[in-house]
Amino acid sequence: MxxxxxxxxxxxxxxxxxxxxxxxxxxxxxxxxxxxxxxxxxxxxxxxxxxxxxxxxxxxxxxxxxxxxxxxxxxxxxxxxxxxxxxxxxxxxxxxxxxxxxxxxxxxxxxxxxxxxxxxxxSDVPPNMELRAELEQLSLEELRARLLSLGGVAGECGEGSNPRRLVRAIELKESDSVLTTSGSDTHKGxxxxxxxxxxxxxxxRARISSRLRARLEAGLVEEVEGLLARVPKEVLLGYGLEYRYVTEYLLGERTWEEMQQGLEVSIHQFAKRQMTxxxxxxxxxxxxxxxxxxxxxxxxxxxxxxxxxxxxxx
Missing domain, CATH: 3.40.50.300 (P-loop containing nucleotide triphosphate hydrolases)
Structure with missing residues (x-):
C-alpha cells in the first residue's frame, strides 16, 4: 500500500x-x-x-x-x-x-x-405529492423551463431528459432547499x-458507438425485459438513456432502428453534458x-x- x-x-x-x-x-x-x-x-x-x-x-x-x-x-x-x-x-x-x-x-x-x-x-425534503401531480402534466420542455425559472439548471448531470429528476429538482427548489456548503464539521470537502x-x-464518439453495439450484443434488451417484469415501466423510463429507449422498444413505441439510433444520439448528448x-x-x-x-x-x-x-x- x-x-x-x-x-x-x-x-x-x-x-x-x-x-x-x-x-x-x-x-x-x-x-x-x-x-x-x-x-x-x-x-x-x-x-x-x-x-x-x-x-x-x-x-x-x-x-x-x-x-x-x-x-x-x-x-x-x-x-x-x-x-x-x-x-x-x-x-x-x-x-x-x-x-x-x-x-x-x-x-x-x-x-x-x-x-x-x-x-x-x-436538506431532506419530503415528497410534495400535490406539486408532483401538477408537474406530471408538464412536458420535458415545460419542466426544464420551470426549473430554469427557479434558478436551477437542467441537463448537466443527466436530468435534462429525465422527468423524475427534473421533478425532484423543482421540488427541492420550490422548498428553498439548495445544495450548500456544510456549516458543520461533520463532513468537510x-x-x-x-x-x-x-x-x-x-x-x-467512436467509443460510445462501439460500446453501444457491444451492450446490445451482450443482452441489454434482455436485461431491460427482465426488469420490466418487476419494475414499473414509468420507473424504467425515468432512468433515462438505455433503459428509456429499450423500454420504449419493448413496449412497441419504437422500432429497433429508432431505438438504436435515438439511443446513440442521446448518449452522445449526455457525454457532452458531462463535459459541460x-x-x-x-x-x-x-x-x-x-x-x-x-x-x-x-x-x-x-x-x-x-x-x-x-x-x-x-
Whole structure:
C-alpha cells in the first residue's frame, strides 16, 4: 500500500461515458493498494448491469488482483435513490475503510462528485405529492423551463431528459432547499487531485458507438425485459438513456432502428453534458487536470501517479 501525499483525502477520476474511467481507476487502485468508490447514480442498482456499464470484470485484473470497490449494487431497481441517500451511503463506506487506505472516487455523475468534493449537504425534503401531480402534466420542455425559472439548471448531470429528476429538482427548489456548503464539521470537502478523462471528440464518439453495439450484443434488451417484469415501466423510463429507449422498444413505441439510433444520439448528448459539468466545476473553483486517455489504461494510471506524487517514480 502506498500512502497518498499529506493533505490528500481522495483521488477523483471523472469524465464522459465510455472514456474508460473504471479501467483506469482499477489500475490506479492496484498501484496504490487502494479502493474504488463509485460515483454513478445508476450503478447503485442491482440487476442494472449492462445498461449502466458496471464492467465488474474490470475489477478483476489480468494478474489475478481483485480491486475492492464500494457503492455498486446497494439498492434494488425501482427504489428511490437520490443525492441525499448517496451522501449517506458514501460517508458510511468512506469511514468504514482504514484511514490509511488510498481511496479513488470514480464516476460520471458530476453532481455526486461536486457534492463530495465541495462538502455540500442537502436538506431532506419530503415528497410534495400535490406539486408532483401538477408537474406530471408538464412536458420535458415545460419542466426544464420551470426549473430554469427557479434558478436551477437542467441537463448537466443527466436530468435534462429525465422527468423524475427534473421533478425532484423543482421540488427541492420550490422548498428553498439548495445544495450548500456544510456549516458543520461533520463532513468537510474531500481534498485531492481531480482528473478528468477527456478523449478527443472523434475518439469519444467512436467509443460510445462501439460500446453501444457491444451492450446490445451482450443482452441489454434482455436485461431491460427482465426488469420490466418487476419494475414499473414509468420507473424504467425515468432512468433515462438505455433503459428509456429499450423500454420504449419493448413496449412497441419504437422500432429497433429508432431505438438504436435515438439511443446513440442521446448518449452522445449526455457525454457532452458531462463535459459541460466539468467546466462548470472549474467555474465554481475546482481545479481539474484533464488527461487524454491512452490506449492502455495502465499508462493513463501511470500519468496520474506521476501527477499525484510530483513525478516520483516507484
Amino acid at each position: 502506498k500512502a497518498l501525499p499529506e493533505g490528500v483525502d481522495i483521488v477523483t477520476i471523472y469524465g464522459p461515458t465510455a472514456c474508460g474511467k473504471t479501467a483506469v481507476a482499477c489500475r490506479l487502485a492496484e498501484m496504490l493498494g487502494g479502493v474504488v468508490l463509485s460515483a454513478d447514480s445508476r450503478q447503485v442498482y442491482r440487476g442494472m448491469d449492462i445498461g449502466t456499464g458496471k464492467d465488474l470484470g474490470e475489477y478483476r485484473l489480468s494478474d489475478g488482483y481483485e480491486v475492492p470497490y464500494r457503492l455498486i449494487d446497494i439498492a434494488e431497481a425501482g427504489e428511490r435513490y437520490d443525492l441525499h441517500r448517496y451522501l449517506q451511503d458514501f460517508y458510511d463506506a468512506y469511514y468504514e475503510l482504514p484511514m490509511e487506505q488510498p481511496k479513488i472516487l470514480c464516476g460520471g455523475t458530476g453532481l455526486y462528485i461536486s457534492a463530495l468534493l465541495g462538502g455540500y449537504q442537502l 474531500l481534498r485531492g487531485p481531480i482528473f478528468c478523462l477527456a478523449p478527443s471528440r472523434e475518439v469519444r 459539468w466539468a467546466r462548470g466545476m472549474e467555474r465554481r473553483g475546482f481545479d481539474l487536470t484533464y488527461i487524454a486517455p491512452l490506449e492502455d489504461p495502465m499508462e493513463t494510471a501511470e500519468v496520474m501517479m506521476a501527477s499525484i506524487f510530483g513525478g516520483e517514480k516507484e
